[in-house]
Amino acid sequence: MKVSDLYTCLKKVYGFLGKWWPGLPEEIIIGAVLTQNTNWKNVSRAIENLKKALGENDILRKAEALSTEKLAELIRPAGFFNLKAKRLKALLAFLKAYDFDLNRLKSVPTDALRKSLLEVKGVGKETADSILLYALDKPVFVVDSYTKRLLKRLFNIDLQGYDEIKNLFESEYPPDLALYQELHGLIVEHAKRYCVKRPKCDECPLQENCYYASQLK
DNA sequence: TTGTGTATGTTGGGCCATGG
DNA sequence: CCATGGCCCAACATACACAA
Numbered sequence: 001m002k003v004s005d006l007y008t009c010l011k012k013v014y015g016f017l018g019k020w021w022p023g024l025p026e027e028i029i030i031g032a033v034l035t036q037n038t039n040w041k042n043v044s045r046a047i048e049n050l051k052k053a054l055g056e057n058d059i060l061r062k063a064e065a066l067s068t069e070k071l072a073e074l075i076r077p078a079g080f081f082n083l084k085a086k087r088l089k090a091l092l093a094f095l096k097a098y099d100f101d102l103n104r105l106k107s108v109p110t111d112a113l114r115k116s117l118l119e120v121k122g123v124g125k126e127t128a129d130s131i132l133l134y135a136l137d138k139p140v141f142v143v144d145s146y147t148k149r150l151l152k153r154l155f156n157i158d159l160q161g162y163d164e165i166k167n168l169f170e171s172e173y174p175p176d177l178a179l180y181q182e183l184h185g186l187i188v189e190h191a192k193r194y195c196v197k198r199p200k201c202d203e204c205p206l207q208e209n210c211y212y213a214s215q216l217k
Numbered sequence: 218t219t220g221t222g223t224a225t226g227t228t229g230g231g232c233c234a235t236g237g
Numbered sequence: 238c239c240a241t242g243g244c245c246c247a248a249c250a251t252a253c254a255c256a257a
Contacts, residue, residue, distance in 0.1 A: 037229035042248060079229095079247040087231085124231045145229075160240080197227080 001209040003155060004172045007179065010186035013205045020185030021134040023047065025102055026059050028135040029095070032127050033088050034078040046078035060100040064092035087122025094120045102136065110138045125162045133184070139175035141166050142184045146191035153195055153212035 001009060021028055027047055034043045053074055054062040063071065072085035094116070098104045105113065110132065117128040125143070132138040143165045151157045151165065159165050173179060194204040199212065207213035 033230095035229085036231070037245085038247070039228070039249085077247080080245055081247085083231090083245050122231070126230065 001154065002172075003151075003157075003168065006154070007173065007183050007186070009206065009209060010183070010190055014186055014189060017182060017185045017189070020181065021130075024056075025135040027051075029060070029091070029131050030063070030088065032130040032135070033091060033122065034075060034084055036080070036084070036087075036127065038079045042077045042079060046075040049074040049077070058100070060092060060095055063088070064096055064100075083122075090121045091123060106136050106138075110140065113138070114140070125166075129166070133177075133180055137177055139177045139180050141169040141173070141180055143169075144184075144188070146188050146195070147184075149197075150187055150191055150195055153199065154206065154210050156211040 021031070022044075023031060030050065031043055031047060034046050050059065050063060066074075068085045068089055071088060072081045075081050075084055075088070078084060095105070108116075113136070114128055114132060117123050117131060118125065123131075129140050129142040132140045133142050143162050147165060147169075148159070151159065151168075157168075159168070169183075173183070190206070194200045194206070201207050201210070201213040201216060204210065204213060
């Protein structure tokens with residue numbers, strides 16, 4: 001199997017995921033920071049705390065107005081709360097320059113927008129691309145550790161660099177928003193179910209197409 | 218057998234320092 | 238320039254010891 005066949009292949013197994021990253025764009029931006037090194041269940045608890053304390057609208061503006069300490073208290077369930085409170089504050093300060101208007105943000109060319117997001121302390125490549133893809137509707141490919149592991153196992157492609165992997169996918173697939181959103185979600189779901197650190201090849205629906213699984217025999 | 222307590226392992230980005 | 242490892246934190250899963 002080739003990298004360009006992965007989408008069709010995963011879709012055959014898992015079907016359409018629908019809206020894989022839940023919530024309003026504002027919540028997705030917050031979630032992108034909160035989900036660093038933690039599972040989604042804990043992140044959604046933290047977001048619920050924020051919504052309960054701040055209400056549903058203008059959540060970014062209201063969150064920015066909170067002290068770092070208060071913010072940390074609310075996002076506690078997401079883990080690393082002191083660190084993430086600082087990172088979230090930094091990101092919210094960046095958004096304030098756009099008056100928290102996501103449409104204004106969206107009107108910035110993607111490359112420039114990505115660069116300025118990466119200048120925010122606490123926003124790395126994965127976080128920036130997640131925001132671009134799921135909150136701002138930009139067709140950029142999101143790479144994570146699951147993507148790296150899947151590439152290595154399925155295709156024996158051993159790339160370390162984030163941008164290398166991003167470029168590989170972006171050259172194999174046309175820049176289609178729905179496709180990119182769906183494909184990243186499919187990769188994560190598959191890696192979480194079967195292609196875990198200690199892979200469950202015997203149960204894996206892709207074992208016939210997988211370099212690693214076929215090597216076991 | 219079922220419950221409870223304790224310990225230990227696993228998960229996961231980004232920053233920063235350090236060593237090639 | 239690039240890779241590696243420590244650091245930030247909590248939840249959950251698993252395993253095991255022991256008691257009732």
